[in-house]
Amino acid sequence: xxxxxxxxxxxxxxxxxxARAAALALEQSIEMPLDAVTSDHVRREVVASVERVxxxxxxxxxxxxxxxxxxxxTHRVVLGLAPATMVRADGTAEIGQxxxxxxxNCSLQDDVTLVDLEIPAGLLTAWPGPRFGLDGLRDRVxxxxxxxxxxxxxxxxxxxxxxxxxxxxxxxxRAGLDIVKDxxxxxxxxxxxxxxxxxxxxRAISDANAATGGHTVYAPSLSGGPRQLAEQARIVADQGxxxxxxxxxxxxxxTFDELVRHELACPVVAHPAFGGAGRMAPPLLxxxxxxxxxxxxxxxxxxxxxxxxxxxxCARLAEVALEPWGHLRPCAPVxxxxxxxxxxxxxxxxxxxxxxxxxxxxxLSAGAExxxxxxxxAARVRSLEVPIP
Amino acid sequence: xxxxxxxxxxxxxxxxxxARAAALALEQSIEMPLDAVTSDHVRREVVASVERVxxxxxxxxxxxxxxxxxxxxTHRVVLGLAPATMVRADGTAEIGQxxxxxxxNCSLQDDVTLVDLEIPAGLLTAWPGPRFGLDGLRDRVxxxxxxxxxxxxxxxxxxxxxxxxxxxxxxxxRAGLDIVKDxxxxxxxxxxxxxxxxxxxxRAISDANAATGGHTVYAPSLSGGPRQLAEQARIVADQGxxxxxxxxxxxxxxTFDELVRHELACPVVAHPAFGGAGRMAPPLLxxxxxxxxxxxxxxxxxxxxxxxxxxxxCARLAEVALEPWGHLRPCAPVxxxxxxxxxxxxxxxxxxxxxxxxxxxxxLSAGAExxxxxxxxAARVRSLEVPIP
Numbered sequence: 174x175x176x177x178x179x180x181x182x183x184x185x186x187x188x189x190x191x192a193r194a195a196a197l198a199l200e201q202s203i204e205m206p207l208d209a210v211t212s213d214h215v216r217r218e219v220v221a222s223v224e225r226v227x228x229x230x231x232x233x234x235x236x237x238x239x240x241x242x243x244x245x246x247t248h249r250v251v252l253g254l255a256p257a258t259m260v261r262a263d264g265t266a267e268i269g270q271x272x273x274x275x276x277x278n279c280s281l282q283d284d285v286t287l288v289d290l291e292i293p294a295g296l297l298t299a300w301p302g303p304r305f306g307l308d309g310l311r312d313r314v315x316x317x318x319x320x321x322x323x324x325x326x327x328x329x330x331x332x333x334x335x336x337x338x339x340x341x342x343x344x345x346x347r348a349g350l351d352i353v354k355d356x357x358x359x360x361x362x363x364x365x366x367x368x369x370x371x372x373x374x375x376r377a378i379s380d381a382n383a384a385t386g387g388h389t390v391y392a393p394s395l396s397g398g399p400r401q402l403a404e405q406a407r408i409v410a411d412q413g414x415x416x417x418x419x420x421x422x423x424x425x426x427x428t429f430d431e432l433v434r435h436e437l438a439c440p441v442v443a444h445p446a447f448g449g450a451g452r453m454a455p456p457l458l459x460x461x462x463x464x465x466x467x468x469x470x471x472x473x474x475x476x477x478x479x480x481x482x483x484x485x486x487c488a489r490l491a492e493v494a495l496e497p498w499g500h501l502r503p504c505a506p507v508x509x510x511x512x513x514x515x516x517x518x519x520x521x522x523x524x525x526x527x528x529x530x531x532x533x534x535x536x537l538s539a540g541a542e543x544x545x546x547x548x549x550x551a552a553r554v555r556s557l558e559v560p561i562p
Numbered sequence: 563x564x565x566x567x568x569x570x571x572x573x574x575x576x577x578x579x580x581a582r583a584a585a586l587a588l589e590q591s592i593e594m595p596l597d598a599v600t601s602d603h604v605r606r607e608v609v610a611s612v613e614r615v616x617x618x619x620x621x622x623x624x625x626x627x628x629x630x631x632x633x634x635x636t637h638r639v640v641l642g643l644a645p646a647t648m649v650r651a652d653g654t655a656e657i658g659q660x661x662x663x664x665x666x667n668c669s670l671q672d673d674v675t676l677v678d679l680e681i682p683a684g685l686l687t688a689w690p691g692p693r694f695g696l697d698g699l700r701d702r703v704x705x706x707x708x709x710x711x712x713x714x715x716x717x718x719x720x721x722x723x724x725x726x727x728x729x730x731x732x733x734x735x736r737a738g739l740d741i742v743k744d745x746x747x748x749x750x751x752x753x754x755x756x757x758x759x760x761x762x763x764x765r766a767i768s769d770a771n772a773a774t775g776g777h778t779v780y781a782p783s784l785s786g787g788p789r790q791l792a793e794q795a796r797i798v799a800d801q802g803x804x805x806x807x808x809x810x811x812x813x814x815x816x817t818f819d820e821l822v823r824h825e826l827a828c829p830v831v832a833h834p835a836f837g838g839a840g841r842m843a844p845p846l847l848x849x850x851x852x853x854x855x856x857x858x859x860x861x862x863x864x865x866x867x868x869x870x871x872x873x874x875x876c877a878r879l880a881e882v883a884l885e886p887w888g889h890l891r892p893c894a895p896v897x898x899x900x901x902x903x904x905x906x907x908x909x910x911x912x913x914x915x916x917x918x919x920x921x922x923x924x925x926l927s928a929g930a931e932x933x934x935x936x937x938x939x940a941a942r943v944r945s946l947e948v949p950i951p
Contacts, residue, residue, distance in 0.1 A: 202720075202747065203718060204716075204745060205745075206923050209923065210719055212719075212726075215719050215720075219721030257751060259751070261751065262751075267785060269749070269787075270751075272836060276836060277812065277835035278746075280838030281834060283870045329592060330591075330599055331591075331608060331647060332592070332601065333601060356593060356594075357666065358591065358659075358666070360648070360662075362648070362649065362650065363649060396656060396658050396659065396816075399787075399816075423658045423816070424814045424817065425811075425812070425815070427787035427790075427817070435789070446667060448669060449669030449671070474670055480671055481672045533593070534595050534598065537594050537598040538598045
């Protein structure tokens, strides 16, 4: 099987980068001096290889002495990680080992950023990817066959009782929003325990749909350890809930992987909470890895909001989530974080129709005009002519 | 119940820091404009409070204009997180929610580092802490009542078959090392599947102990999602294994929490892999949080090795792991990462006797002299007079 190519940005002087790359290859595979390895098999099939080392133009673009200044410069180092480090005897693979080999120890080293992973075709089939994907989400909200952007909002604030969250949910459903998710801070707190909240909100949305003929879907937020997650998945199924929200980095990637494979029959929206993790590029973590494990949609901080992602990073993240990738269905990009209805035309211009727009606080700030503003959000997204790239 | 105090370093100009702190308090609680919150209960009991904002002397120590320069300066912001955001109706608490409220969204913001968490006494009892602790580990390796440093090494490289790993384990046990762990890269790979490897290594160590009268303990590395972890914990119990290694950030903190509470009857050594996570201070993550969830020992990169932690950060991490903290037993600090037998006196001088020294590659590089060097490591740690702070 071909190797997994892990792309890193490494800050090191040009004179030291070859040695630094070789050390990184040992760190991310056998974690011991190569001299002390006596097994030919280990040297050939386990130790990571240095595939490429390239000098990178600094982001600022200023001229720079690539030839050997003493100060650190950025280099792109590509390692070849051996499949044998992450594949079981039965041929299945461990996501925890993929991340461990790519970024376990070097996440603790300040000079290394993990930028991308190329997974060979033979290994890619080890993971399911989105089971529904963007078109599956469109089906679920009554937009089958339409190539239009979808709308999403969030129930908040946490601390409200189930009846008040359910009333909010009903308002959003009446306004015609496609997806109403829990705020990612809503878990199993005393104010609105999961079972009571999910039952109330799902009933409110079903009733509103029945009244309007709409297809709004509720996505409650899952939280906790494996036992609690399994119980919440059971409640989701029992209540006929059509979608869930999950935070893969909070629950742990291997736990998210098992949850999708074994506990959930409905689509999954991934939330990036706790995902600032140690210098992994956002397009890799939130775009590629969450999609690999089966996120049908991935929420990320849009540029120009409360977070500092650049337009280029956002465009790349959306591209990675959607582009053809082996057997994996497209994962819907969900730019969010301080968005407003006023920004809808600009965002659709930027992302095109293959997107879910998420506006939370920007609706709630309308106060008594909440339903009107939500309706405006839904209508504007449905009516705008969006250029298809 | 008192609030959880979350300490952040925030890079912002002095003129903007009060507004930035207020925005952070909303981001890390209700994630919506305060104006749009109509519930008094939410305003009082759910929204995070800004407890303190202080200007911090830059690490370089150079004089600086604290009064309002336009450039970003670092401020310490202390938020009061509400217990209601993480406590269930039955009074138990979610570790995922503690981390989510402290660092969920702001882990994605470049200007914020989470430096520390102060957990009030009433909430602290929600977590077990180390079930054995440093003294429990000393008991297990036949050093009950001795206030001495312990020794640890690692089986590696991954890729060796069980018989060769077991032979290495026997060598280390004969040499008198206290703890022999799997390398954290060893999982359930085809070369040495978990069940076969653990049985072989445990038998090798038990046999060596029987021959020498020693008390070496084997700590295999657990990996995978909840189902695989539960199966591995069962094998550990069946084989009479005395300790395990786990990577809390790879498996996810809520999954680690459940593993310790429900699956494991033996002590746990925590490994920091994937722990570079988004600007959380190492003493907080590897010292405080891993201890909170029940790590009996915590491995971290020692200064002067392959990682860039400063002596001050290492000293603080060890202090946080050991210092009195509610009902929690001390968690043994395990400095590691490129250590050698030559550094033993200096490390014991630095850390004192309440420490576990971990040397892996530094032993394996001895080649044919492996057992002699391991014996020297064990003997040196046992014989050195170490000042008790």
